[in-house]
Amino acid sequence: MQTASIDKTGAFEWRDDILAGFEQLSLQLPNGQDSIEIVLVRRRCNEATKAAALYIHGFIDYFFQIHLADFYNEQNLHFYALDLRRHGRSLQPGQRANFTRNVDEYFLDLDAAIAHLQTYEDVDWLLLNGHSTGGLLAVLYGHRGLYRKSVNAIFLNSPFLDMNVPAWQAHLLLPMLSWLGSAFPYLRYPGISPVYAESIHADYHG
Numbered sequence: 001m002q003t004a005s006i007d008k009t010g011a012f013e014w015r016d017d018i019l020a021g022f023e024q025l026s027l028q029l030p031n032g033q034d035s036i037e038i039v040l041v042r043r044r045c046n047e048a049t050k051a052a053a054l055y056i057h058g059f060i061d062y063f064f065q066i067h068l069a070d071f072y073n074e075q076n077l078h079f080y081a082l083d084l085r086r087h088g089r090s091l092q093p094g095q096r097a098n099f100t101r102n103v104d105e106y107f108l109d110l111d112a113a114i115a116h117l118q119t120y121e122d123v124d125w126l127l128l129n130g131h132s133t134g135g136l137l138a139v140l141y142g143h144r145g146l147y148r149k150s151v152n153a154i155f156l157n158s159p160f161l162d163m164n165v166p167a168w169q170a171h172l173l174l175p176m177l178s179w180l181g182s183a184f185p186y187l188r189y190p191g192i193s194p195v196y197a198e199s200i201h202a203d204y205h206g
Contacts, residue, residue: 001032005022008164010118012116013025013039014042017039017089019064019066020043021043021066022040022042022043023035023041023042023043024039024040024042024089025039025040025042026038026039026090027039027040027112027113027116027197029085029112029127032075032186036085036086036091036092037085037090038083038084038085038090038109038112038113038140039082039083039088039089039090039144040078040080040081040082040083040113040116041063041081041082041083041089042077042079042080042081042121043068043069043073043076044073044076044078044079044080044081045073045074045076045077047071047076049076049077049078050122050123050124050125051076051077051124051125051126052077052078052080052121052123052125052126052127053072053077053078053080053115053124053126053127053128053129053155054070054080054113054114054117054126054127054128054129055079055080055081055082055129055130055134055161056073056080056081056082056084056110056128056129056131056134056135056137056138057081057082057083057084057087057088057131057134058130058131058132058133058134058135059098059132059133060087060097060098060196060197061087061088061132061134061200062083062087062088062089063081063082063088065149069081071117072129077127078121078123079149080113080115080117080121080191082109082110083145084106085100085105085106085109086098086099086100086108087154088167096186101185103133103136103137103140104140106137107140107145107146108162110137110147111145111146111147114126114147114150114151115147115205118147118150124152125152126150126151126152126157127151127152127153127154127155128141128142128151128154128164129154129155129156129157129161130154130155130156130157131156131157131158131159132157132159132160133160133184134157135144135156135157135158135160135161136159136160136161138154138156139154139156139159139161140161142154176190195197
């Protein structure tokens with residue numbers, strides 16, 4: 001499995017984030033012959049601590065929950081969030097938003113983020129906070145991620161760990177959907193409500 005690399009000699013420039021009081025940093029990861037971008041967001045607390053929380057968002061999501069950073073900073077934890085590849089701040093022109101064919105590719109994003117926190121942000125105690133499919137990613141990474149031994153705690157908020165469908169659908173429908181996804185990766189699956197996305201989007205109710 002390919003692992004993400006991080007340049008330990010280069011200079012990294014944090015810049016103002018779209019959220020007031022936060023900063024963001026773009027990291028370029030190898031992706032075949034090209035590179036792909038991920039974005040770290042941070043708001044460090046005022047205490048001299050080496051402990052931090054790293055937030056992982058869910059499906060069609062990104063980081064915007066300022067109150068979450070407030071909570072962790074009040075616990076004397078530096079706060080970081082990762083916008084995964086093709087999500088939120090990391091989405092680049094020409095990319096298919098929020099798309100992946102294998103959740104394991106997000107391991108590379110976490111590899112690079114954790115390596116950066118340890119190498120440049122002086123973090124030596126780390127909590128992963130995963131929301132929804134980010135919760136699935138957090139537990140999978142804690143089980144078999146490259147830097148899993150650097151993860152000291154995992155906190156899950158509404159984790160997507162199961163399809164929550166009747167047994168007959170789990171045995172019959174899910175294998176069929178899995179095959180369809182492999183054969184037709186860009187097929188749109190009907191029935192996903194737009195309510196959540198609209199609730200967080202500035203053009204609607206966010």
